[in-house]
Amino acid sequence: MTARPSGDSTGSPWRVILCDDNPMLLEALCEVVTAQPDLEVVGTALNADQAIALARRHEPDLVVLDVRFPGGGHFVAKEIARCSPDSRVVAFSAYGDKGSVDEMRNAGVAEYVLKGATNREFLAALRRVASP
């Protein structure tokens, strides 16, 4: 895997919040992201309240957000856009239908990654979004 040596323009890693209601998946996501030197996990959330509180506190560069998230993925995406406008959201979902994609895009999501993509594809999406 190719990882950039550093994250943002100051050389610090991109700060990431991971949101998924499945603990097993959240843990695996965390390991994948943590293994990247240019990415830093600053928090993980299992539900909407946690996700919004973490976004407000950390104002992260990136948020990975499950689409079928308790409280509604699109709702959480909108709330994050409000409380942390500079954060960029990557939707992560097992559903790839037009309705779900459109709903998340309308909520301001920058990328939509299907669960089942390789780690490489997933990380590439994060980096695309972090430095457009």
Next chain:
Amino acid sequence: MTHQPPPQEYARKQTGPLSEAAFTLLVQGVLDYGIFMLDPQGYVISWNAGAERIKGYSAAEILGRHFSVFYPTEDKEAGKPQWELETAVADGRLEDEGWRLRADGSRFWANVVITALWGENGELRGFGKVTRDMSERRAAQHALSERRRLFDHLVQAQETERRRIAWDVHDDSIQAMVAVGMRLELLAERVPESCAAELERLEASVRGAINRLRNLTFRLNPPGIDRHGLIEGLSNHLDDVVGAWGLTRSFEHRLDKEPTPETAITVFRIVQEALLNVRKHAHATAVTLRVESADGGILTRVIDDGTGAPMSRDVVHEHFGIIEMRERAETAGGWWSMRSEPGTGTTVEFWVPSPEPTPPLTDDLP
């Protein structure tokens, strides 16, 4: 050879006036309609065979009695008999459907027409009353609407169960396998190259399984079908699914009204199966979907340009798909057919009725 009546007989038939006696015989003998007269106050002054058959009173029993005896107590208390006469006087006639009583006290569902009869000087002479027993027709309508209610319930129950299974697969199996795939990929980066290749193969098969499970949840619970109506649901399905198969697709639709959710689901599910059939067996490059209102229902055609021989080696599954399509259409009260000719593709065509939403259960007496 046709029989020609002799000229004399023909002339007599054309010109012979119906005598009053003959007319009375006609009215008296009619069995399917109760035809009788009331005096201006509502007392029965004539009776025919049909009235006797429907209401159970002989002429001797009923002549001279007030016609309110035919009405159930609640109608009598509400003043309905008198109101009906007054309305007939005011409007010339009155038509009503409702419960009436037979001589033995049992009820039947009647269609009643009361006509005010006026004398030459404009005085009220009485009323003509024609009564039909509509109980059988009403029972048939009830049976139909009961069948519809059961059908709606069946469709909803099936959809609820499918949705539940789809969610279970999505929320648990898919998430767990995604986690496994991610970890396998991580692991493959950390082990010696000799082991990495094996892990990558393993990981690829996990991803394949994830895709298949995702397709399964999609088939079980197509997104949007219950939220956006039939046309948008079908349109999204064509875009999301058929587009992904690489087939050219066209969709023509002309619906007078949005069907009930149950009818929409029925059409959607049959189309879904028909399209699956196209993908699996037709070797087609294009598929056309036509949905239109016809004969109080929805006529749908799924037309492909394939080989026209959609038989597969997987006879059991294909047969199952066809049975399912046919059963869905027939359970809904419609029909289903498949035409297939080598070289010209296959057309699946079906029609299902598109009834109004079933009314809530009423407490009408039998």
